[in-house]
Amino acid sequence: MIKKGMIVAVGSTNKTKINPVKEVFEHFYKNVKVVGIKADSDVEDQPMEDESMFRGALNRAKAAITNVKNAEFGVGIEGGLHKFSYGWFERSLVVIMNKKGKYGVGSSGGLTLPKKVINLIQQGKNLEEAIDEIFGTKKIGEGIGMFGIMTKGIVTRAEGVKHGVAFALARFLHKKIYGA
Numbered sequence: 001m002i003k004k005g006m007i008v009a010v011g012s013t014n015k016t017k018i019n020p021v022k023e024v025f026e027h028f029y030k031n032v033k034v035v036g037i038k039a040d041s042d043v044e045d046q047p048m049e050d051e052s053m054f055r056g057a058l059n060r061a062k063a064a065i066t067n068v069k070n071a072e073f074g075v076g077i078e079g080g081l082h083k084f085s086y087g088w089f090e091r092s093l094v095v096i097m098n099k100k101g102k103y104g105v106g107s108s109g110g111l112t113l114p115k116k117v118i119n120l121i122q123q124g125k126n127l128e129e130a131i132d133e134i135f136g137t138k139k140i141g142e143g144i145g146m147f148g149i150m151t152k153g154i155v156t157r158a159e160g161v162k163h164g165v166a167f168a169l170a171r172f173l174h175k176k177i178y179g180a
Helices: 015-028 050-067 115-122 127-135 145-150 157-173
Strands: 004-010 030-036 071-084 087-098 103-107
Touching: 004 015, 004 050, 015 030, 015 071, 015 157, 050 071, 050 087, 050 103, 071 157, 087 157, 103 157, 115 127, 127 145, 145 157
Parallel strands: 004 030, 004 071
Antiparallel strands: 071 087, 087 103
């Protein structure tokens, strides 16, 4: 399974997304170079359902693999909310795409958000803005993230993303059962 010299493109310049991608890929491959680029999701700033999150992550993965020369994989990560009977649930979806256009999908863990956060989002703020306003932080999404604030540091944004990356990569670690 170990391959030498690989470029992995991430459709983001945020270290809380790039670093977990690097960590997961380096576990399975040697000499991995991870390149982050600005990539638009082409979905709303604050996705409010899983299908938008998936489309956003897929669009970022496609942009990443298309715009980084010699990339073997493109990775897109899109956070968002989805309403269930038990409340508004927040998590990130991760899409990893290879050069043939095949993709794996994974997600971070998640949690239900308090009504106070949802009210601010429904007033037009995105999750980061809502959390920054409530907790007095600045650009929390570039640090420990909402996960870090809500779990008091036990699970950071990067750690949540790491799980999603590992789950999405499973498709490529088990090509025989997923189909090449």
